[in-house]
Amino acid sequence: MEFIEEWFIEQTLGEGAFGEVKLLVNKKTKDEVALKIINLQLHPDAADTVRKEVQIHKLLDHDNIIRFYGSRKEGPIEYIFLEYASGGELFDRIEPDCGMDANKAQNYFQQLINGVDYLHKLGIAHRDLKPENILLDGSDRIKISDFGFATVFRIRGRDRLLDKRCGTLPYVAPEVLKGNYKAPPADIWSCGIILVALLAGELPWDKPSNDCHEFMKWKTGDMCCLPWTKLDIKALSFVKRLLCPSAGRRITMDLIMAHPWLSKKSSGLGTKGGYGIQLAKKIASGLNLSGREDDSIIHLCLSQPEARKEDEVDCHFDQSSNDHHRRNPIFSFSQPAGERVDDFFIGSQLGSQAANTQSPPITRWVKRLTRFCVTTTLDKTIHEVTEILDDIGFQWKLGNSSGPCITVSTVDKRKNLLVFKAHVIEMGNRMVLLDFRLSRGDGLEFKRNFVRLRERLSKIEWKGPMTWVM
Numbered sequence: 001m002e003f004i005e006e007w008f009i010e011q012t013l014g015e016g017a018f019g020e021v022k023l024l025v026n027k028k029t030k031d032e033v034a035l036k037i038i039n040l041q042l043h044p045d046a047a048d049t050v051r052k053e054v055q056i057h058k059l060l061d062h063d064n065i066i067r068f069y070g071s072r073k074e075g076p077i078e079y080i081f082l083e084y085a086s087g088g089e090l091f092d093r094i095e096p097d098c099g100m101d102a103n104k105a106q107n108y109f110q111q112l113i114n115g116v117d118y119l120h121k122l123g124i125a126h127r128d129l130k131p132e133n134i135l136l137d138g139s140d141r142i143k144i145s146d147f148g149f150a151t152v153f154r155i156r157g158r159d160r161l162l163d164k165r166c167g168t169l170p171y172v173a174p175e176v177l178k179g180n181y182k183a184p185p186a187d188i189w190s191c192g193i194i195l196v197a198l199l200a201g202e203l204p205w206d207k208p209s210n211d212c213h214e215f216m217k218w219k220t221g222d223m224c225c226l227p228w229t230k231l232d233i234k235a236l237s238f239v240k241r242l243l244c245p246s247a248g249r250r251i252t253m254d255l256i257m258a259h260p261w262l263s264k265k266s267s268g269l270g271t272k273g274g275y276g277i278q279l280a281k282k283i284a285s286g287l288n289l290s291g292r293e294d295d296s297i298i299h300l301c302l303s304q305p306e307a308r309k310e311d312e313v314d315c316h317f318d319q320s321s322n323d324h325h326r327r328n329p330i331f332s333f334s335q336p337a338g339e340r341v342d343d344f345f346i347g348s349q350l351g352s353q354a355a356n357t358q359s360p361p362i363t364r365w366v367k368r369l370t371r372f373c374v375t376t377t378l379d380k381t382i383h384e385v386t387e388i389l390d391d392i393g394f395q396w397k398l399g400n401s402s403g404p405c406i407t408v409s410t411v412d413k414r415k416n417l418l419v420f421k422a423h424v425i426e427m428g429n430r431m432v433l434l435d436f437r438l439s440r441g442d443g444l445e446f447k448r449n450f451v452r453l454r455e456r457l458s459k460i461e462w463k464g465p466m467t468w469v470m
């Protein structure tokens with residue numbers, strides 16, 4: 001569909017709380033642009049957020065931040081033109097419970113820090129840093145996106161305290177839940193949680209508050225448990241400084257940049273697989289294994305945030321104490337564009353170069369890990385999947401959203417609601433694509449269940465190279 005002269009809407013890239021993101025491709029030059037479309041008539045509460053997002057995003061110009069190309073309003077529809085990140089979300093590179101190779105994690109984390117440091121130097125806080133908001137371009141370069149919660153914290157050279165309680169609970173810093181917090185340490189905390197997700201493939205806690213057992217254990221310095229035992233000693237020592245519960249004692253940007261874990265050449269990062277329980281006991285008993293003064297692992301800050309009422313806070317929240325602006329819980333639900341079958345570009349060998357701007361559409365490829373093909377008919381696939389879901393004890397319902405779609409509802413190990421959808425797409429030649437997307441809940445828990453279902457379907461999973469089947 002032609003959007004403006006010579007620019008065609010090629011596919012839907014995803015869906016956010018307030019609208020859709022489409023890929024625009026120039027017919028002649030093959031240039032690509034991501035187009036965020038927000039219908040303010042449908043989401044009148046988004047107007048302020050979108051205005052602020054545009055105001056802030058247009059100020060930014062950095063390699064590790066999604067470029068802002070412009071915006072346009074037509075009636076109630078707001079269009080935002082952004083750099084297209086063809087590599088998908090960082091979130092999709094994290095293997096549940098495993099994370100990723102430490103060298104890879106270091107590389108991504110370094111880029112993330114470069115981007116966040118740039119923002120902070122401009123006096124801007126992101127306030128919703130998480131792997132779902134960190135995109136990758138075709139060269140595996142980190143691109144920080146989604147400035148919906150961003151704010152200016154430095155005005156005429158003076159830093160102001162923030163008080164809006166916003167972000168995504170597992171990534172949010174403890175002081176944000178209390179109100180009146182400094183912007184940079186809060187973003188740094190979120191980076192620390194992202195690093196844990198990259199290295200361990202799981203999040204350490206639901207929220208950093210006194211009623212959360214895992215967080216309380218961390219505060220007392222007990223690291224003889226997951227995910228900490230999966231981290232090697234250097235990484236753990238670094239994470240300890242990023243996740244210092246006292247904002248005032250948390251590591252600063254300059255010290256992050258100079259930290260041995262980040263400045264070490266890849267070979268010095270230690271083994272992946274963790275320091276193990278024996279070492280954990282030594283750490284917990286106070287032995288400083290790093291030999292560095294500032295790396296003493298037992299010196300966790302013990303200041304405790306006051307208990308607060310958070311009943312109304314959900315997974316992704318925004319609670320303002322002053323402006324009475326409040327968003328509903330938001331869950332990113334990236335919808336497969338079922339309206340056109342060529343919205344699905346799948347492949348396993350194309351690699352990142354496949355996504356470069358020179359590629360013809362057919363090789364343009366979104367690297368999403370939560371999809372695979374099975375070699376059977378559509379009906380049989382639905383039957384097999386739903387039988388497994390019954391066997392596991394998941395609730396499901398079969399619907400139709402541009403093709404059959406199984407919505408699965410369950411609770412995760414922390415008793416939080418988890419809802420995901422499996423779109424079932426016939427590819428021809430007895431090949432069916434199962435495309436799983438998170439609707440609500442913790443992304444890593446979703447992935448854990450995806451892996452579980454995939455294992456159960458391994459007998460019919462297509463193991464060969466994934467090429468486009470017309």
Ligand SMILES: Nc1ncnc2c1ncn2[C@@H]1O[C@H](COP(=O)(O)OP(=O)(O)OP(=O)(O)O)[C@@H](O)[C@H]1O
Pocket residue numbers: 013014015016017018019020021034036066082083084085086088089132133135145146148330331332333334
């Ligand atoms: N510039 C982009 N390039 C490629 N894909 C993008 C781009 N921007 C967004 N997307 C995709 O579209 C999805 C929706 O993006 P959007 O910014 O609207 O919302 P979100 O970040 O998921 O959620 P929310 O605003 O609800 O927190 C993203 O999850 C991402 O997968």
